[in-house]
Amino acid sequence: MRFLLALALSLAPLVAQADIDDFHPGELIPDYGPIAEVPGVAALPADTHFKLAIDVVEGGETGVVNGKFETAASFLNLHHANGIPPEQIEIALVVHGPAHRDILTDEAYGGENPNAELLAALQKYSVKVYYCGQSAVYRDVSAKDLLPGVEITHSATTTHVLLQQQGFAIRP
Numbered sequence: 001m002r003f004l005l006a007l008a009l010s011l012a013p014l015v016a017q018a019d020i021d022d023f024h025p026g027e028l029i030p031d032y033g034p035i036a037e038v039p040g041v042a043a044l045p046a047d048t049h050f051k052l053a054i055d056v057v058e059g060g061e062t063g064v065v066n067g068k069f070e071t072a073a074s075f076l077n078l079h080h081a082n083g084i085p086p087e088q089i090e091i092a093l094v095v096h097g098p099a100h101r102d103i104l105t106d107e108a109y110g111g112e113n114p115n116a117e118l119l120a121a122l123q124k125y126s127v128k129v130y131y132c133g134q135s136a137v138y139r140d141v142s143a144k145d146l147l148p149g150v151e152i153t154h155s156a157t158t159t160h161v162l163l164q165q166q167g168f169a170i171r172p
Contacts, residue, residue, distance in 0.1 A: 026077020028086060029121045032065065033073025035081060044082055050075075051090045053160060053168040059098035065114050066102040069093065071171070072122055086125045092163055093122075096132035096156035100139055103131060108145035116147055123149045132156035 023034040052075060060066035072091050079089055095103050102115045119129060131146060134155045143152060153159045160170060 026074070026081060028076050028080050028125060029073040029118070032118045032121065033070050033075070033077045035074055035078045044079070044084055046083060047088075048079075048084050049088045049090075050079065050084070051163075051166065051168040052171055053092045053094055053163040054171045055156070055160070056093050056095045056099045056102075057097040057156075059100070060102050060115065063111075063114055065118055066099060068099070069102070069115055069118050069122065072127055073118060076122070076125055076127075089125070090168070091122070091125075091127045092159075092168060093127065093129045094132070094156050094159050094163070095129065095150075096135045100131065100135055100141055103129060103147050103150050104141070104145055105147055108141070113147070119147055119149070130156075130159045132159070 022036045024036070025031070026033055026035050052072075054068050054072055056066065056068040058066075058068070060069075072093060075091065076086060076089060080086060101109060102113070103119065104113055106113050106116070119127075123129070129147075129150045130153045131141075131150050132155050133152050136142070136152050146152070164170065
């Protein structure tokens with residue numbers, strides 16, 4: 001154990017330290033989802049096709065964009081920068097629990113929803129936004145309360161199962 005600790009400490013100065021300055025806007029959604037170059041990684045095959053379901057249960061702070069929506073933008077920006085066209089990237093955001101507020105219209109949000117612009121940009125790249133019907137009933141949220149393009153489903157769990165059956169990987 002001491003050997004591993006000593007090895008880790010001796011290698012620490014050799015590891016490049018990344019910081020916020022290493023990140024830059026992506027080309028597809030430049031206002032959201034910053035990315036960084038990763039030297040030395042293998043190129044992705046041109047025919048790579050991604051299917052990603054992102055579980056969105058944590059709500060963003062009032063007035064702040066939800067980090068999971070930023071993750072979707074980063075994923076699109078990163079892979080576009082590495083030669084994968086957006087047509088080969090399928091993303092589904094599965095929203096439930098306290099995150100429901102982040103997909104509400106401004107009126108239902110209680111002011112300007114900071115997520116509206118990003119969600120609209122993501123939907124331009126065919127990102128699907130699904131809202132758990134069980135959460136909707138529990139929180140008394142109707143379709144008229146939701147931003148354009150948000151689809152109410154039976155439940156978040158049902159949606160994740162169906163997406164997995166279609167080959168989507170889940171990002172918790």
